[in-house]
Each structure stands twice: as C-alpha cells, then as structure tokens.
Amino acid sequence: MSNKLKLKVIELLLIFQLCTGLSIGFFILVVLIWWTYWGMNKRRLVRLQEKYFQENGGSTLQQHLASHGGSVETAKIFTAEELQKATNNYHVDEILGEGGYAAVYKGKLHDKSVVAIKKPKIGAPTQSDQFVNEVIVLSQINHRNVVKLLGCCFETEVPLLVYEYITHGTLFEHLFNKGKGSSLSWELRLKIASETAGALAYLHSSTSTPIIHRDVKTTNILLDDNYTAKVSDFGASRFIPLDQTQLATLVQGTLGYLDPEYFHSNQLTEKSDVYSFGVVLAELLTSRVALSFARPDKERCLASFFVSSIENECLIQILDADIVNEESIETVEQVAILAKRCLMIKSEERPTMKEVAMELEGMRIMTTHPWKNGNSGFEETGYLLGSPNSAAYVMNIGDGGAGGSSVTNTGYDSMQIQMLMPYDDGR
Numbered sequence: 001m002s003n004k005l006k007l008k009v010i011e012l013l014l015i016f017q018l019c020t021g022l023s024i025g026f027f028i029l030v031v032l033i034w035w036t037y038w039g040m041n042k043r044r045l046v047r048l049q050e051k052y053f054q055e056n057g058g059s060t061l062q063q064h065l066a067s068h069g070g071s072v073e074t075a076k077i078f079t080a081e082e083l084q085k086a087t088n089n090y091h092v093d094e095i096l097g098e099g100g101y102a103a104v105y106k107g108k109l110h111d112k113s114v115v116a117i118k119k120p121k122i123g124a125p126t127q128s129d130q131f132v133n134e135v136i137v138l139s140q141i142n143h144r145n146v147v148k149l150l151g152c153c154f155e156t157e158v159p160l161l162v163y164e165y166i167t168h169g170t171l172f173e174h175l176f177n178k179g180k181g182s183s184l185s186w187e188l189r190l191k192i193a194s195e196t197a198g199a200l201a202y203l204h205s206s207t208s209t210p211i212i213h214r215d216v217k218t219t220n221i222l223l224d225d226n227y228t229a230k231v232s233d234f235g236a237s238r239f240i241p242l243d244q245t246q247l248a249t250l251v252q253g254t255l256g257y258l259d260p261e262y263f264h265s266n267q268l269t270e271k272s273d274v275y276s277f278g279v280v281l282a283e284l285l286t287s288r289v290a291l292s293f294a295r296p297d298k299e300r301c302l303a304s305f306f307v308s309s310i311e312n313e314c315l316i317q318i319l320d321a322d323i324v325n326e327e328s329i330e331t332v333e334q335v336a337i338l339a340k341r342c343l344m345i346k347s348e349e350r351p352t353m354k355e356v357a358m359e360l361e362g363m364r365i366m367t368t369h370p371w372k373n374g375n376s377g378f379e380e381t382g383y384l385l386g387s388p389n390s391a392a393y394v395m396n397i398g399d400g401g402a403g404g405s406s407v408t409n410t411g412y413d414s415m416q417i418q419m420l421m422p423y424d425d426g427r
Contacts, residue, residue: 076151076162083107083117083153083160090119097170097219106165115150118161131159137234140207145199147222147232166222166230171280175218175287186323187367188227189284190331194364195229196221197357200277203237204270204353210240212268216276217257217290218283238268256291256301261347271347274356275303278342282306285336287320303343310340331363 086107087094094105102120109115120131131152138149153160168174171192174184184192196216203211213220214236222230236252253259259275262268279290282302288295290302299305309315315336316324324332338359344350351359 078151078153078160078162080153080155080160082109083162085110086115087117099219107162114165116163116165118163120158131161131235133237134161134234137211137237137239140209140211141203143199143202145195145229145231146202147230163232166232167225168223168227170219171221171223171229172218174223175283176289183322184227186328186332189323190335190360190364190367192221192223192227192229193281193284193335194357194360196231196280197277197353197360199229199231200273201353201357204273210270212238212240212270213273213276214238214268215253215257216273216280217254218280221280240268240270254290256289256303259347260345269347270353271350274342274350274353275347277353277356278339278350279303281335281339281342285320285323285332285339286318287322288318306336307340307343310336328367331367334363335360 084090086109087105090105094107096104096106096116098104102118105117105119107115107117135149135152138146147166148164149161150164151162153162200213200216203213211234213231213234215233216231220231220233222232224230253262253272253276257276257279259272261275262272279302282288283290286302286306288302291300292302293300298308306315306318309318319332319336338351338356342350342356
C-alpha cells in the first residue's frame with residue numbers, strides 16, 4: 001500500500017472519529033438538555049400540584065378528617081391523568097348532568113368500573129369549601145340510601161370528586177322528563193319517599209354528629225337499577241354540635257325547597273330538611289315541579305299551593321292521575337297529610353325526620369301486605385280530596401303536569417340562592 005493511500009485511510013479514520021465524537025457529544029448534550037427540561041417541568045408540576053392542593057383545601061381536609069377520627073386515606077386519591085382518561089378528556093358526550101356550579105361526567109376507570117366524576121366549573125364560588133365539606137361529611141356516613149364517595153383528586157385547578165355511578169338518574173327526571181325517564185307507580189314513589197326519609201333520619205339521629213343536608217330536592221335523589229333511592233350532594237351540608245339544636249349560617253338551598261323560617265332567621269335546624277322533604281313529597285304526589293313561573297301566580301310555588309289545596313278540600317284536583325285509584329287513595333291521603341305537616345311555617349310544628357321515616361315505612365308495609373283493606377277509609381277522605389262523585393273529581397284529576405318548567409341540573413350539584421318568592425296567605 002502506498003504512502004498516499006495510507007494517509008488517505010488515516011485521514012478518513014480521523015474524520016470518522018471526529019464525527020463520532022461530535023455525534024456522541026451532541027447526543028449527550030441533547031440528553032442533558034432534555035433531562036434538565038424534564039426535571040424543571042417535573043418540579044414545576046409538583047409545585048403546581050402543591051399549589052392546587054392548598055387552594056383546593058387539601059390541608060384543611062386533612063385537619064378536619066383527623067379531628068373527626070378519619071383520614072384522607074378513607075377515600076382513594078385519583079390522579080388527574082387517570083380521571084382525564086376515564087372521561088375521554090371530559091368529552092361533552094360523557095356529561096351526566098350539569099348545574100350552576102359543576103358538571104358530572106360518566107367515567108370508566110382502568111379496571112372497567114364505571115364512576116361519576118363531579119367537576120366544578122372554574123371560578124365557581126365556594127367550590128373548594130364545598131369540596132372539603134362534602135368529603136368530610138361523606139367520610140362519616142355509611143348508609144345504603146346515601147351515594148358513596150369513592151375518592152377525590154387534588155391535582156387539578158378545580159377539585160374533583162368521584163362517586164359510585166347510579167344508573168337510573170335522578171328522581172326529577174323520572175317525575176318530570178317523562179320521555180327520558182319512566183312513569184313511577186305509587187308503590188315505587190312510596191318506596192323512594194320512605195328510603196329518602198330513612199336516609200335523612202339517619203343523618204339527623206344516627207351519626208356521631210348530627211348532619212343537616214340543607215339541599216334536599218328531587219335532583220339530589222338518585223335511583224339505581226332497582227329504584228333504590230340514593231341521597232346525594234352534601235356540598236352544602238353542615239354538622240350540628242350535640243349541645244346545639246340550631247346553627248347560625250349563611251342561607252343556602254334551592255328556590256322552591258327552602259325552609260322559609262330558615263330563610264328569614266338564618267337559623268339552620270334539622271326541621272329545615274323536613275320542610276324541603278315535604279316539598280319532595282308534594283312533587284311525588286302531584287308530579288308538579290317545586291317552582292314554575294309558567295304556572296299562574298297562586299300555583300307557582302308548589303308548597304303553598306299544595307297546602308291551600310288541602311285546606312280548601314280540593315287536593316284531588318292537583319294529584320297525579322296515574323297514582324290515584326281506589327286501592328291507593330287512602331295511603332295517598334295519609335302521605336298528603338304528612339306532607340302538609342312537614343310544610344308547616346313554624347319549625348316546631350313539623351315532625352322530625354325520624355317520625356316521618358317511621359310513618360312512611362308503616363304506610364309502605366300496609367300497602368304491601370295482604371291483610372290491608374284497600375277500600376277502608378276511602379269515603380272518609382272526601383272532606384280532604386273532594387267527593388269521588390263530584391265534578392271536581394271527574395274533570396280535574398288529570399291536572400297534574402309539571403307546569404311547563406324545565407331544569408338542567410344534576411343530583412350531584414347544589415345551588416345557592418339569595419331570594420325567596422313570597423308565600424300566599426302567610427305560607
């Protein structure tokens with residue numbers, strides 16, 4: 001091999017080595033830059049998550065749970081990525097319902113289990129306080145008729161709550177969105193009323209510290225495949241110390257269901273839930289929404305119209321025709337009288353939720369056992385409902401519609417109100 005060729009080979013080897021060295025050096029530089037960038041992003045993400053944790057009330061939640069004998073580990077902590085994937089990046093098709101402050105999405109976790117994910121709207125007032133409050137309250141509750149909280153997420157700009165998925169939607173949908181829901185029989189309505197009352201009685205009487213729900217309404221009562229009632233949305237709920245019977249607090253609730261005494265006095269008591277439940281009973285009996293501006297003035301507020309109809313002995317005119325027959329009329333009347341007692345203006349004149357639950361369960365037992373005489377007491381109801389042979393009974397029994405009102409709310413969301421429609425005749 002000539003010297004010229006040897007020099008050429010050496011030159012090529014040097015060029016190759018130089019290029020290899022430069023390539024390796026460039027690769028190492030890129031790796032270092034990427035590693036530094038990834039580390040900075042990681043630290044930034046950690047700081048952001050810590051910031052969101054504090055803003056979402058994570059520390060407050062831990063302190064409260066510790067003081068109530070629980071811990072944050074009682075509910076699973078989900079990652080933001082896990083919930084984002086479960087909801088297909090919070091796709092609009094996964095929305096189960098939407099209220100003023102939050103939307104609820106259907107999600108499928110990696111283990112194929114289906115859940116409901118409550119995502120507050122960015123900028124919604126008091127969202128962190130309600131988030132913390134709901135976790136605290138639900139961590140103290142274990143009842144078959146209360147929706148179960150599965151976990152939460154602190155890592156996002158808004159806090160996220162994960163619940164068991166209740167398949168059949170809200171009681172509101174079944175009563176008023178007939179095309180979307182189902183026509184509930186009287187037996188099912190009585191079952192739902194009894195189970196809901198039992199759950200509220202449990203909150204008031206059987207927990208270590210009494211709990212007032214403060215937003216009882218048909219959109220916060222969910223139904224599963226067996227039409228078992230599940231009370232939901234505890235964002236507005238409050239603990240009542242054992243040595244107190246009332247609590248001074250900012251008025252919060254939903255128009256049409258709000259206890260007028262609580263509204264005027266700011267004094268929250270267990271009887272405030274009783275009043276709201278009375279409105280739910282009236283809705284179950286009439287299939288009319290609690291408040292509708294599409295109805296005539298005297299009929300807008302169902303609570304006052306319902307009570308006046310009983311006092312004027314013409315309740316039959318507003319009952320849902322689908323539930324009134326000779327077999328059910330006696331129980332319907334008993335539930336109506338109970339609803340009227342729940343709707344008394346003075347809280348001390350209302351029954352307790354425990355009494356309400358016991359009465360409804362007794363009625364339910366009587367309607368399901370063979371020794372019940374379906375015709376007993378039918379004629380005695382004439383003074384309240386109007387005579388079965390009267391024109392009012394024949395002509396007006398079908399007037400039980402929802403009054404043209406529509407609501408796009410969900411059983412997992414609550415509403416804060418600043419006003420209350422006036423009641424006719426002092427109610």
